[in-house]
Amino acid sequence: MVKFGTIRETAREPARAPDPQTTPLPVKVQVERFSFYYGDVRVLHEITLGFPRNQVTALIGPSGCGKTTLLRAINRMNDLIPDTRAEGRILLDGENIYDPQVDVVRLRRRVGMVFQRSNPFPKTIFENVAYGLRVNGLVRNRRELQERVEESLRQAALWDEVKDRLHESALALSGGQQQRLCIARALAVRPEVLLLDEPASALDPIATEKIEELIAELKRHYTIIIVTHNMQQAARVSDYTAFLWMGHLVEFNQTEKLFTVPREKLTEDYLTGRFG
Amino acid sequence: MTDHLRPIDHDLNRLRDKLLMLGGRAETAIAQAIRALVERDSELAEQVIRDDDKIDQLENEVDELCIDILVLRQPTASDLRFVIAAVKTAPAIERIADHAVNIARHVLRLNQEPQLKVYFDIPEMARIVQQMLLDGLDAFTSHDAEKALETIRHDDHADALYKRIYDELIHLMATDSSTVRRGAELLFIIKHLERIADYVTNICEQIVYMARGEVIKHREWPEL
Structure with a gap:
């Protein structure tokens, strides 16, 4: 496995020596010379980057720099877009997720995702969280289902707010609650990696703070990769940051x-606002 | 990238100007205190003491501006390092001015006594210290880490002179008891000059951090 200190190979300028202060950490997701194309347009250029296990890594950069494409590449969400192509490898615990024999459904169970706009199903709060467990056959009986739903809602710091109305529509929740419900839904299938695509961009400061507190709590159990346009947020929530520019x-x-x-x-x- | 003026630039320029104004006043305070010593000018010494209020006020203004920038602009990278350097530099300059005031107070007491024939190398030591402050402020303006490091090296000269003058004063007081009171005042004065050189060194360490992001304080030569 590639050590953490050796990951800057793809920067446009020659990499400097790894910082001796940087402690090598075990890598959960290793991106190796990864490129991605929309048609003929290459939007990611031989990215090499190791995401440390149980840490929060933020992807930052101006619009169109490829950060969301890179995020979506980690659970092959880009496969759903026609006329796209990937080169290079992305290793999850050493296994290349782009190997033809990889079961993409299983991959997405291991690598969960939460999107910019909360997108609960038009179902009850309970059913939103239970859905993934049911369709994947991950529980044996109703009691186990209830336990997993409660566990997920607790992990998403939502349980206390919804425990008395689990069977009401998820669409009645506030924006911040809906986003945490989506996180609970992603957590229900017990993923190992959580991809967050601007999870707080549509939320007010209080709801944002709750999401950020949640991220800090969740990293004990998950490897988290977050795309954010808000650099203060990246600074607040992440342990590591990757800056991308033009792919x-x-x-x-x-x-x-x-x-x-x-x-x-x-x-x-970029950080000081001289461009972007 | 583009050289357009960002909203934060206006604030950072104001901060730099205020710091330079503060530094300029400290420079003047030292120069006047030493002139008051050499020329036995008590009026000038009193002026140094009076002018210190303005320096304190400027330090407060720098503090407030730094807080405003941190809260309202949330600076990062070199902008952040500049503000942090300013936060740490302003109190150092204010302390330098306080030492100038202390020198002025000793001058007032010295001027009530007959003049000692020589002030040894005190004017030379003052010249080195003043030049260090001048160079430090220049390095701050130009974000010049090399110049800051060069300035830090002069602290050794100030220390060497301090030690030599100290020994000479002790010898004088030991051989001629009538000089003890005046010798003691001069000992205090060279100690204040030596402390000013130390503060300039602290400022220069901040300049290296500001320019390079490198923390050099508490490091010894020849590491620097």
């Missing part, structure tokens, strides 16, 4: 280092 990985480092002493001028210019 290239420019810099990857511990968040506090990237935000205070970026190595690359492009990162500096």
Whole structure:
């Protein structure tokens, strides 16, 4: 497995020596020389990057830099878009998720995803969380189903707010609650990696704070990768940050280092608002 | 990338200007305190003491501006390092000015006594310290880490002079008891100058952090 300190191979400028202060961490998801094409247009250029296990990694960069494409590549959500093509490898615990024999449904169970806009099913709160468990046959009986729904809602810090109205429509919840319900739904199938695509961009500051607290709590059990346009949020919630620009990985480092002493001028210019 | 003026640039420029104004006042305070010593000018020494209020006020203004920038602009990367450097530099400059005030107070007491024939190398030590402050402020303006490191190296000269003058004063007081009171005042004055050089060193360490993101304080030569 590639060690954490060696991941900057794809930056546009020559990589500097790995920071000796950086502790090598076990990598959960290793992206290796990964490129992605929409038709003939290459939107990711040989990205090499290791996402540390049980840590939060933020992907930042201007619109169109490829961060969401990279996020969606990690559970092959881009496969659903016609005329797309991937090159290189993405290893989940050392196994290439782009191998032809990989079961994509099983992959997406291991790598859950929460989208920018909360998208609960037009069903009850209970059924939203139970759905994935049922269709995947992950529970043996009703009692187990109830236990898993409760466990997921608790993990998503929503249980206390909804325990007395589990059978009401999920659409009656507030925006922040709906987003946490979507997180609970993703957690119900017990994934190993959680992909969050701007999970708080449509939420008010209080709901955002709850999501951020939740992320900090969830990393004990999950490897979390978050795309965010909000750089203060990236600074608050993530342990590591990757900066992408025009499909290239420019810099990857511990968040506090990237935000205070970026190595690359492009990162500096982006963070300080000189472009983007 | 583009050289357009960002909203934060206006605030950062104001912050830099205020810091330079603060530094300029501290420079003046030292220069006047030393002139008051050499020329036995008590009026000038009193002016140094009076002007200190303005320096304190400027330090408060720098503090407030730093807080505003941190809260309202949420700076990152080099912008953040600049604000952090300013937060740490302003109190150092204010302390430098306090030492100038202390020198002025010693001058007032010295001027009530007959002049010692020589002030040893105190004017030379003051010149080195003043130049260090001037260079430090220049390095701050130009974000010049090399110049800051060069300035830190001069602290050794100030320390060496301090030690030499100290020994000479002790010798003088030991051989001529009539000089003890004046010698003691001069000992305090060189100690204040030596402390000013230390504060300039602290400022220069902040400049290196600001320019390079490198923390060099508590490191020893030849690591720097």
